[in-house]
Amino acid sequence: MKSKTRSATGRLLYAQSGGVTAVINATAAGVIQTARAHRVPVYAAHNGILGALREELIDTTKETAAAIAALRHTPGGAFGSCRYKLKSLDANRAEYERLIEIFRAHEIRWFLYNGGNDSADTALKISQLGQAMDYDIRCIGVPKTVDNDLMVTDCCPGFGSVAKYTAVSTLEASLDVASMADTSTKVFIVEVMGRHAGWIAAAAGLAGEGPDAAPHIILFPERVFDEAAFLAKVKATVERVGWCTVVASEGIRSADGQFLAAGSTDAFGHAQLGGAAPVLAALVKEKLGYKYHWALPDYLQRSARHLASKTDADQAYAVGKAAVDYALAGMNAVMPVIVRTSDAPYRWKLEAAPLDKIANHEKKMPDKFISRDGFGITAAARRYLSPLIRGEAPPPYGREGLPKYVQLKNVAVTKKLLAFVR
C-alpha cells in the first residue's frame, strides 16, 4: 500500500512561526511541492511549534496540487503561526520529550521551522535533540521575517514585499499630499514596522531621490530621536518644497531611551509598539502649526500580497525548496540563506548556513546606510535595497475584483497520544 511505503521513509513536518508575511505561504508551496516531487508526505503543525506540542497536525497530502500552487500567491500563514519560544533543554525537558514523542508517533524524520531569530533558536534546539534523546530527527530552519534582521543571509523573505509596499505607498501618498499642500495637509507622517532595525523605514527612501523628493525625512530606531533637529528639517522642507513626507519607524526613541509610542510586551518579552506617528503629528502641530495627516498601515503592510516584490516571492519559494533538499540530503541544524553575488545585475544564490550563527542574533542597519544627518538613506543603502523590491508578482484576481487567495482544507491528522499537560 502506498501509505505504508511512505511511512517507512518517514514524514516531513513543516511549521510557520512568528509574525507572518505576504510570502511565507510561497515558502510553504516550495516545501510541499518539492517534498511531493520526492514522494515524501508533509504534515504541517497547526499554529507553529504549539501544534506539534499539542499534536495538532494537518495532513497536506489531502490538498490538491492546485491548492498548494495557490499558496504561492496567498498571504498570511496557511497553517497558522505562533509566538512561542521553547525554553532550554535543561529548563523544560518535558516539552522536548513531548516533541520527540509526537515525532516518533507520526514518524516525523524531518522538521522544517519557518521563522525569524527566535524560531531559528527553536529549530537549533530541536536539531540537537537527535543525540540527546536518541531519535533520528533532522531540523532545518527556513528564513522569514519582514524585519530583515536575520544574520548571515543577505536579506530575509518577507522583507522585499513589505519594502515594496512601503516605497510604493510613500510615493503614492506623497503625490496626494503634494496636490493638497497649498490649502490643506503640509506634513504627512507614515509609521512603519521595525522595532529595533530600520530596514522597512529605509525602504521608503526608494520612493524618491534628492533633497526635494519624498520621503524628506526618515526616522530610524538606530538613531536617537532629536526633536529640535527633526522640527528644523520639517520646517525647512515645508518652506522649500511646500510640504513634507516623514516615514517613522515604530521603534524610534528619545534620548532618555523612551519609545515615542507607549506599548505593552508580547509573548517573547518584546515591547509591542504602535503610535509614534500621532505623537510626531501632535509635535508638528504644536511647535510648527502645520496641518498634518498620519497613517499607520500596521498589518496591511506585511500582508499586502497584491503588491509583492517578485524578487521576494521568488526567494521565499526558493528557500522552501532548498530546505527540503537539505533535509532529504541528511543535513541538520542549518538554514538556507540568500547570498548576493552581484548588485548590478542583481544575482543571488542559496547556501546552507549553520543555525547557531543565526539564532538569537539580530542584524541592524549598517551605519553606512544612514545619511550623515540621520534622516535619509545613502547610495550604498539604495544599492542594497533596490533589487529587493524589483519585479511584480500579482496574484490572480477573480471576477468579483478580489485576489483569488486559497483557503486550504487543513484536514487534521488523527491523534495518537494523550493530551500534553505542561
Added chain:
Amino acid sequence: MKSKTRSATGRLLYAQSGGVTAVINATAAGVIQTARAHRVPVYAAHNGILGALREELIDTTKETAAAIAALRHTPGGAFGSCRYKLKSLDANRAEYERLIEIFRAHEIRWFLYNGGNDSADTALKISQLGQAMDYDIRCIGVPKTVDNDLMVTDCCPGFGSVAKYTAVSTLEASLDVASMADTSTKVFIVEVMGRHAGWIAAAAGLAGEGPDAAPHIILFPERVFDEAAFLAKVKATVERVGWCTVVASEGIRSADGQFLAAGSTDAFGHAQLGGAAPVLAALVKEKLGYKYHWALPDYLQRSARHLASKTDADQAYAVGKAAVDYALAGMNAVMPVIVRTSDAPYRWKLEAAPLDKIANHEKKMPDKFISRDGFGITAAARRYLSPLIRGEAPPPYGREGLPKYVQLKNVAVTKKLLAFVR
C-alpha cells in the same frame, strides 16, 4: 498662425478641487485628450479655483501626448487641488469679477471643475456668471470623490478604487490575523475614511460573506455607536471564530453625538477626524482583555493607484471625456453622471444632470444597505458595491520596481493681469 486660430475659438480651463483620488488624473487625461482631438487648447488652474483667482495657469499644450496618456495611471492631482469654497455672488462679488477678468484675459470659454459637493456648488455659481456679468462662459462640473456621496450619479469616480483597496486590504490583513490569533492579536481594527457616509466602510464588507468571514463588524457613521452591542459582538466573534476584524468609519459617533475621534476643522468647516481605531482598541483591551492591533491607512487608501478598480478608472476617464463633449456642445451648469442600467451584467452610461440637483447635497448610505444589527452589509449593498471594484488597471512598473507615475512639466502661462488682492 496656429495659436491665433486657436485663440479665436477660445480655451478650456480645467481645475481639480478637494481631496484628490487615485483616478482624478484619469479624468484629466479624458479632458485633455478629448479637447486635443477637437483642437481646443486646455489650460489647467494651479491648485483648483485658487489658481484661477491668482492667475496661476498651466499650459497643458506644452505636455507630450505620452505624458497626458500617463496621467491615466498616475494618482494625486497633477495640477494641484485646493479646499476653497467661493462665497455667494452677493457676499463676494469681487472674486467673481476677478474670475471673469481672468477668463476674458485668457479667452477661457469653457470651465470644467472636477470635485465633490462643494466644488459642484462653485461650478454652479460660475455657470451663472455668464448672464450676470455679460461674458460667455460655459461651466461643467465633473464628479470626483472617494466619499461616494454625490447625489444623482449612481457612484462617484474615485470611490471604486478606494473601495477595492479597502476590501482587498481587509481580506489580506484578516488572513494575517487568522494565522496569529492563537497566541497573538485577536482583534484587528481598521479605520477608513468617510465623515458622514459609510460607503468606504461598507466596501470592506466585500472582503467576505457569512457570519464567520471577515470583516465581522463594520461601524457606520449612519448608526450610533453602541458600546455594549459592539463589545458583545466582538466577544461572541472571538469565542466562535477565534479572532475578529472590525472596520470602522472615521465618522462614528456615540449617542451624545461626539465623534469617537477628537478632531479639528478644515477650510470648509468640516470636522477633520482620525483616530477612532485606537479608541476602539483601548476599549477592547480594557473591557475584554483581548490583544489587538489597529491600522489607519489614511491617504494610502485614496492614493493607491496600484490597486485601482478598472471600473472606476474607466468611469473617471469617461466623465472627463463627456464633460468636454458637453462643454463644446454648448451645455452649461451640468455634470456628467453615471447611470446604472444593469446590475448583472453590470452596465452603465453617462447622462448630463443639472448641477443644482447636486451642489451642496450629500448622499448617505440607504438604510437597506445596512444589516439589521447595524454591523454589516446586506445583499442589496453587495449588488450595488460589487461591480464598482471589478477589474484591475495596474500602472506600468519601471525596472526599479516602482510604478511609472508621470510628473508633468506644468509650464506656467504668462500673467496678463495685476495680482488680485482680496
